[in-house]
Structures are given as structure tokens and as C-alpha cells.
Amino acid sequence: xxxxxxxxxxxxxxxxxxxxxxxxxxxxxxxxxxxxxxxxxxxxxxxxxxxxxxxxxxxxxxxxxxxxxxxxxxxxxxxxxxxxxxxxxxxxxxxxxxxxxxxxxxxxxxxxxxxxxxxxxxxxxxxxxxxxxxxxxxxxxxxxxxxxxxxxxxxxxxxxxxxxxxxxxxxxxxxxxxxxxxxxxxxxxxxxxxxxxxxxxxxxxxxxxxxxxxxxxxxxxxxxxxxxxxxxxxxxxxxxxxxxxxxxxxxxxxxxxxxxxxxxxxxxxxxx
Numbered sequence: 609x610x611x612x613x614x615x616x617x618x619x620x621x622x623x624x625x626x627x628x629x630x631x632x633x634x635x636x637x638x639x640x641x642x643x644x645x646x647x648x649x650x651x652x653x654x655x656x657x658x659x660x661x662x663x664x665x666x667x668x669x670x671x672x673x674x675x676x677x678x679x680x681x682x683x684x685x686x687x688x689x690x691x692x693x694x695x696x697x698x699x700x701x702x703x704x705x706x707x708x709x710x711x712x713x714x715x716x717x718x719x720x721x722x723x724x725x726x727x728x729x730x731x732x733x734x735x736x737x738x739x740x741x742x743x744x745x746x747x748x749x750x751x752x753x754x755x756x757x758x759x760x761x762x763x764x765x766x767x768x769x770x771x772x773x774x775x776x777x778x779x780x781x782x783x784x785x786x787x788x789x790x791x792x793x794x795x796x797x798x799x800x801x802x803x804x805x806x807x808x809x810x811x812x813x814x815x816x817x818x819x820x821x822x823x824x825x826x827x828x829x830x831x832x833x834x835x836x837x838x839x840x841x842x843x844x845x846x847x848x849x850x851x852x853x854x855x856x857x858x859x860x861x862x863x864x865x866x867x868x869x870x871x872x873x874x875x876x877x878x879x880x
Contacts, residue, residue, distance in 0.1 A: 652756055652782065652810055653877035655702050661710045661806065662755040664747065666719060668773075668787065671765035677790035678715060678763060686710035688799040688863055689806065696845075696868040700878040708806070711755070716746050720760055720785050723776060736778065743783050757782045757809050761802065763790035775801055777808025784809050796862030803863060804845055810876040815847040815869070822857050823847030830867040844869040 652659055665681055667674050693707045721738045724731040743758055764772060766789040777784035784805040788798035808814075815828030826832035828847030831840055839852040845866045849857035860866050874880055 655697065655704055655707055655878065658704065658706050659708050659757065660753070660755045661708055661757045661759050662713050662747070662750070662752065663710050664713050664716050664758065664760045666716045666760060666762045668719070668762040668764040668790075669768055671768055671790075673765040673767060674763050674790040677792075681712070681763075683710065683712045685795060686712070686799075686802065688796070689803050692799070692803055692863045692866075697878060699868070700873050700880070702878060710759070711752065713747075713750060713752055716760070718742070718746055719762065723774060736781065739778070739783065739785075740781050743781065757784070757806070759784045759786065759802070759806060759809075761786045761788060763788055765789075766791050766794060775805050777805035779809055779811050782809050797859065799863050800845070800860055800866060803866075804848065807846060807868075807872065807876065812846050812872045812875045815844060815871070816849065821849065822855075823849055823851050825851075827869060827871040830869055832869075842867045844872065846872045 663683075663686060665678055667678055690706065690708055690710060694705055697704065697707045721735060721742055724735050743760070747758060760783070762773075762785065764787060772787040772789070775784075775786045786798075786802045786805045788794065788801050816823045823829055823844060824847070825837075828844050829837075829840060829851060830842035830844040830847070834840065837851075838854065840850050843850040843857075843860040843866045845863075845868050847869070848859075850860055850865060851857045868878075870880065
């Protein structure tokens with residue numbers, strides 16, 4: 609009986625193998641990235657150490673007012689946020705007297721990608737990927753010390769616009785984008801916006817109705833057990849506004865008019 613040779617592997621089979629191999633490598637890389645992001649996020653909720661935040665200022669417009677403001681900007685502008693975290697953390701038993709430290713970095717010239725008007729899942733996911741890539745691009749050559757959280761603060765001339773673009777903070781990216789006014793008179797309100805978005809990166813969620821901007825009871829109320837319930841004296845920082853009646857709420861004038869509520873504290877791993 610004549611000897612038979614072993615059939616060689618077909619090109620189709622080889623193509624399937626290499627395709628599956630590439631997919632496997634991609635899945636492994638994605639898993640490692642997800643694990644790294646999870647570990648970094650978990651470390652940001654270890655309040656025994658000071659979490660240093662890299663703050664990158666950006667001019668939101670070419671106006672002279674914005675330019676003058678940014679030329680005078682220093683880290684003192686963010687001291688109220690640091691003190692707020694210390695005071696609110698102390699209310700929940702945080703022993704660290706400086707939970708966060710905001711470090712001003714070099715001004716950037718590129719604006720972050722705008723979030724989609726349509727909040728569908730695919731468009732939001734695509735925007736999140738674009739934001740991640742943009743944040744990496746504009747900070748990759750930063751010689752400053754390593755920080756896990758990056759906060760991009762975009763300053764706008766108050767004379768050129770009455771309403772600011774939507775700010776946002778993403779826990780999974782450890783990135784926040786805060787749109788504020790380039791005005792000394794607005795710094796107290798700016799601090800509220802910065803603290804709110806920064807808390808998002810630590811794991812806090814919004815506690816207001818996006819359709820009405822009204823805080824949602826009870827988690828969006830600073831004092832949900834107050835009697836009578838209205839008017840509230842403070843805004844829950846993630847509720848965003850001070851409820852004065854069932855149908856109305858006011859923007860807090862500064863961080864002194866806000867509190868970190870129990871649900872927000874639980875989300876960012878503060879003791880209860």
C-alpha cells in the first residue's frame with residue numbers, strides 16, 4: 609500500500625486562525641486597559657492619601673477678557689475646592705486634612721470634543737473614546753508629576769455668552785471638563801462647577817432631573833428630613849441647586865451654600 613502524505617493546512621484555515629488570534633490579543637489588551645482603569649479608580653477612593661488633581665486651563669474663546677483672566681490665573685483660584693473637600697470629608701469622618709490637591713498645569717490650546725446632542729448609547733460611547741484620545745494627546749508631553757485625575761477647565765468671557773456649555777465628569781476615564789466664566793466675580797460659582805465635576809471622577813452621580821434641572825428628592829436634597837421641607841438651606845452638591853419650592857430651585861452662590869449628601873458620600877466611599 610503506498611504511503612500517504614499528511615494534508616497541508618488550507619489558506620482559509622490559516623486565515624481563520626490568525627483572525628481569531630488577533631481578536632484574542634485585542635480582547636486581552638482591552639481587558640488589561642479595563643483592569644488598569646478599575647485599579648486607578650479604586651485608588652482614587654483611598655482617602656487616606658491626598659489625591660493630586662492635574663488642572664489644565666483652556667481659553668474657550670479668543671476674547672480679551674478671557675486672555676487677561678488666564679494670564680492672572682494661579683492655584684489660589686482652586687483653594688476653595690480643596691478646602692471644601694477637607695471640610696465635607698471631615699463631616700463623614702475622613703481623617704486626612706487634605707483629601708485633594710489641585711495642581712495648575714500648563715494652559716492648553718485645543719478644546720475638548722463636544723458631547724453629542726443625541727445621547728444615544730453608540731454616540732455617547734464614540735464621544736467617550738474621542739475624549740479619552742484627546743486627553744491623552746494634549747497631556748502626553750506634560751512634564752509634571754503623575755496624577756490619576758485630569759480636570760480640564762474651559763474659561764469663557766461672560767460678556768460674550770449668557771449660558772455655558774455642558775460640563776461633565778467621567779469616572780471611567782478619570783477626566784473632568786468644567787466650563788466656567790473668566791471673571792473674578794464668578795469664581796465662587798466656578799468653584800461649585802469644578803467641585804461637582806471633580807466628584808463625578810470620584811464616582812458621584814448626578815441627582816437632578818435633566819429635563820427640569822430640579823434636584824431629585826430625597827438624594828438630591830442636602831437636608832431631606834428638614835421640616836418643613838421647603839425652602840432648603842443648602843444645595844446637595846450633586847443635586848446642583850437649592851430647592852426653594854416643589855417647582856423651583858436656585859443656583860448656589862458658592863460652595864458655602866452646598867453640602868455633600870449621604871448618598872454622594874457613599875458613592876465616593878466616605879464613611880457613613
